[in-house]
Amino acid sequence: MILSATARLAGVLGWPVAHSRSPRLHGFWLERHRIDGAYLPLPVRPERFADAVRSLRDLGFQGANVTIPHKEAAFAVCDEVDATASRAGAVNTLVFRADGAIAGSNTDGWGFLEGLRQALPGLRLAGMPATLLGAGGASRAIAAALLDAGCPRVALVNRTRARAEALAAALGGPVQAAGWDEAADLLPATRLLVNTTSLGMKGTPSPDLPLARLPDDAIVADIVYVPRITGLLAAAAARGLATMGGLPMLLHQARPGFRAWFGVEPQVDDALARFVAGDVPETAEAA
Numbered sequence: 001m002i003l004s005a006t007a008r009l010a011g012v013l014g015w016p017v018a019h020s021r022s023p024r025l026h027g028f029w030l031e032r033h034r035i036d037g038a039y040l041p042l043p044v045r046p047e048r049f050a051d052a053v054r055s056l057r058d059l060g061f062q063g064a065n066v067t068i069p070h071k072e073a074a075f076a077v078c079d080e081v082d083a084t085a086s087r088a089g090a091v092n093t094l095v096f097r098a099d100g101a102i103a104g105s106n107t108d109g110w111g112f113l114e115g116l117r118q119a120l121p122g123l124r125l126a127g128m129p130a131t132l133l134g135a136g137g138a139s140r141a142i143a144a145a146l147l148d149a150g151c152p153r154v155a156l157v158n159r160t161r162a163r164a165e166a167l168a169a170a171l172g173g174p175v176q177a178a179g180w181d182e183a184a185d186l187l188p189a190t191r192l193l194v195n196t197t198s199l200g201m202k203g204t205p206s207p208d209l210p211l212a213r214l215p216d217d218a219i220v221a222d223i224v225y226v227p228r229i230t231g232l233l234a235a236a237a238a239r240g241l242a243t244m245g246g247l248p249m250l251l252h253q254a255r256p257g258f259r260a261w262f263g264v265e266p267q268v269d270d271a272l273a274r275f276v277a278g279d280v281p282e283t284a285e286a287a
């Protein structure tokens with residue numbers, strides 16, 4: 001790749017950042033559209049984060065993605081944030097405006113929903129009570145997106161029940177908090193079950209739930225994408241349920257940033273999924 005002197009630049013800020021698939025994902029789109037631009041991994045220590053963001057802006061970058069552990073700090077460094085970021089209290093996409101303002105948005109929840117809609121066309125969230133495992137940043141973003149999309153009830157199940165209670169209060173609306181011991185009893189009334197914890201990642205044990213108690217038309221999703229088929233997804237598929245892994249959310253959350261920085265609306269399709277999944281092991285045994 002040879003850049004011109006007017007190449008557009010973006011990247012992903014994380015600490016560490018070596019695990020991120022975002023450079024591979026954006027690199028695929030840059031090549032596909034023959035764009036004069038680059039997307040770089042940007043490892044930045046937490047204590048240097050705000051200065052690093054302002055430096056990127058001053059260096060003429062178009063913007064950046066933000067990943068663990070910087071999403072709350074990114075929210076704080078922004079001059080303006082959109083409604084979703086405001087509700088999530090976290091930012092994953094930064095755009096540097098021509099006047100120097102730093103604008104933040106959070107596309108994680110939107111990306112999750114877009115993935116679901118693409119995988120299951122005709123999906124009607126208005127009729128789908130959801131149960132989310134976990135009460136961290138990912139849970140918050142997905143819960144907010146589900147509520148905005150008309151989901152009638154969201155239950156937040158968390159190891160630390162108090163954290164689920166705090167998140168339920170912050171989100172407002174038809175949200176209930178529960179501990180792990182209550183999870184099994186929530187399943188019969190759950191149409192969408194989402195694991196937002198790190199359980200199941202890279203060979204760690206998957207959440208242990210009696211999936212037989214879910215309705216036959218329930219959907220089970222996992223935001224873990226290494227491995228591609230987590231223990232939870234394998235168990236759900238064995239139970240005959242529709243499933244979605246973590247990869248679609250990763251691919252779709254990237255679209256708004258790419259469009260803002262490089263001026264092209266990118267598509268999520270099989271070629272992209274195969275390319276990004278190409279270096280992700282399929283099962284826990286292979287991870």
Ligand code: ATR
Pocket residue numbers: 133134135136137138139158159160161163196197198199
């Ligand atoms: P993220 O921003 O990626 O969502 P996070 O804010 O660190 O990450 O949240 C991690 C979530 O995974 C939390 O809900 C956490 O539960 P606690 O609030 O009780 O810590 C959950 N989690 C992580 N490891 C877990 C484990 N071994 N068992 C159960 N829940 C776990």
